[in-house]
Amino acid sequence: MPTIEMTYRDAVRQAMVEEMDANPDVFLMGEDIGRYRGTFRVTEGLYDKYGVEKNDFIVPGIARRVVDTPIVEPGIVGFAIGAAMVGLRPIVEMMTMSFSILALDQIINHAAKIHYMTAGQAKVPLVIRGPGGAANQLSAQHSHSVEGWYAHVPGLKVVAPATPACAKGLLRTAIRDDNPVIFTENPGLYGIKGDVPEDREFSIPFGKARIARQGTDLSLIAYSRMVHVCLAAAEQLAERGISAEVVDVRSLLPLDTETIFASVAKTHRAVVVYEDWKNGGYGAEIAARIAEECFDDLDAPVGRVGGLNVPMPYSRVLELECIPNADDVLAAVNKIA
Amino acid sequence: MLFIRHFERFSERAYRQGKAGGYLHVYIGMEALAVGWLTQIRQGYDYVITAYRDHAHALLLGSDPVACMAEIMGRRGGLSRGKGGSMHLYDIPRGFFGGWGIVGGHTPLGAGLAFASKYRGEDRVTLNFLGDGAANAGVFFESLNMAALYEVPCIFIIENNEFAMGTRLEYHAADTELHKRGYPFGMKHERLDGMDLLQVRQDAKRIIDWVRENQKPYLVEVMTYRFVGHGAADNDQTLYRTKDEVESARQRDPIALLMDYLTSNNLMTREKIEAIDAETEAEAERVYEEADDSPHPDPSEVYDDVYSDMTPEVGH
Structure with missing residues (x-):
């Protein structure tokens, strides 16, 4: 399998780009992910690629597929759940996973339980991704690892890739999954490099160590x-x-x-x-x-x-x-x- | 309206007889609100979402009443095969998205449904019902802001029955004119009556048409009153209201108002109405009996539908 060396950050971005190209239902939501290009620059270039064509505006200034949001995690996640219930495939970027704590009610009490409460009538193809864990002196409220909390919850899937190839392969699987997925990226990994398969269908199944x-x-x-x-x-x-x-x-x-x-x-x-x-x-x-x-x-x-x-x-x-x-x-x- | 009233009385009977457990919230007194609004949408096309007082919404959207009652009784024949219960009725093919138990928690989902229809260039309208208690929730304000920011075709409908469970409006909201919650977001907003069905229908049609046409959100506060407790487990209403107050509210019972209109305008005789009432009650009883015939789920079904594509680990 031919590979190309890239950073973890670029691997995450590339998985999103390829899936957005492949499926018009995939779109991004998050704080400062569009015009500002993302706090960790993971979404750099995506606003220009997907946000500026004339037909991609729902109202002047609001890009359709790369949606800059207010800083309201419960609102963002709830909004994405609603869109996912009718078949869109939102990818929500958390500025840091520590902020997802604000959205616990939406993630745990809503997203994770919908398929069950509806006896399978509704699916929630939602990805919540972002940096989880300590970076560099971000102190008490921006450094927490919350993946263990989510892995406690039936109805969610939780992945935590360590390499660029795993990040790309698992994110593609996450975006194509019909269940809510928590995808945590340690901020200390964004700059590391590794070989990543070039194949646009390369993916890694969940549940495989x-x-x-x-x-x-x-x-x-x-x-x-x-x-x-x-x-x-x-x-x-x-x-x-x-x-x-x-x-x-x-x-x-x-x-x-x-x-x-x-x-x-x-x-x-x-x-x-x-x-x-x-x-x-x-x-x-x-x-x-x-x-x-x-x-x-x-x-x-x-x-x-x-x-x-x-x-x-x-x-x-x-x-x-x-x-x-x-x-x-x-x-x-x-x-x- | 009559069928909803009778259905709800049988829901209460199911609770009293131990056939329904948990929490159960009936719509008695508020019927004109859901009837007026849900008869004005394009059923099966437009999206509807509400909180836990959800039986009427499902019935009006065409859900099988037996499947609704069976769900309330936790049976396999229920809309969610006994996984949801009274508070969590869903009928997604009919555009009914529940059925939610966290006060205010579903309001961003409704805005997201409307976003999806806008994203796809469809002209669906989403009716996003909530109670007056939910109008104080932080996530509701977040939803209003995002709905207005992205200009999504969502109508937020506050069913103001004047009580957040057992706490009177004046004691839970600093400003009791809840429709004004739309003002800071530049959203059109108004307070409407929810008891006079003919008026409710007119208002609903006007606003639904406007939202479909303009593709922007709208906030309405519809004034109503529940003649029964918050839930079936609420057995001491004297803690928060007097019998006189309930009696006085019953002067505007939506069903009585409509009957008065029909008889005083010679559109229907009192005898005919009474015949329909008896027929409807018998139909509700038949629904109750049929739902009660539905079997309980098999224990092996407990793992079904946790995920769309896998089973969680089994065992204790």
């Missing part, structure tokens, strides 16, 4: 940016003669327990790593499942590394203290080795 690095002695299980932290830790472990396998979960809901359990069955040791607050985060769910289903395979208790249980501080020194790094992973490995 990826082995990011093969290993035999222990399994490091992570998603989103923490996959890269685990890869760095695995590199250091290799220098000590320990072969660590890194499982990139990619899809939290549905969760590919088969791949996770197979890795644990092979290595007999597991450490789950996630950036979210350690207490009650989604990594705890993964760890519980391993403990529940792989007890006989395990040679040691399941290890767990999470973000510190504090609001994100502003100081860079304190912020770095909160976010798990390779040393934290190594410390957890040492406890079970």
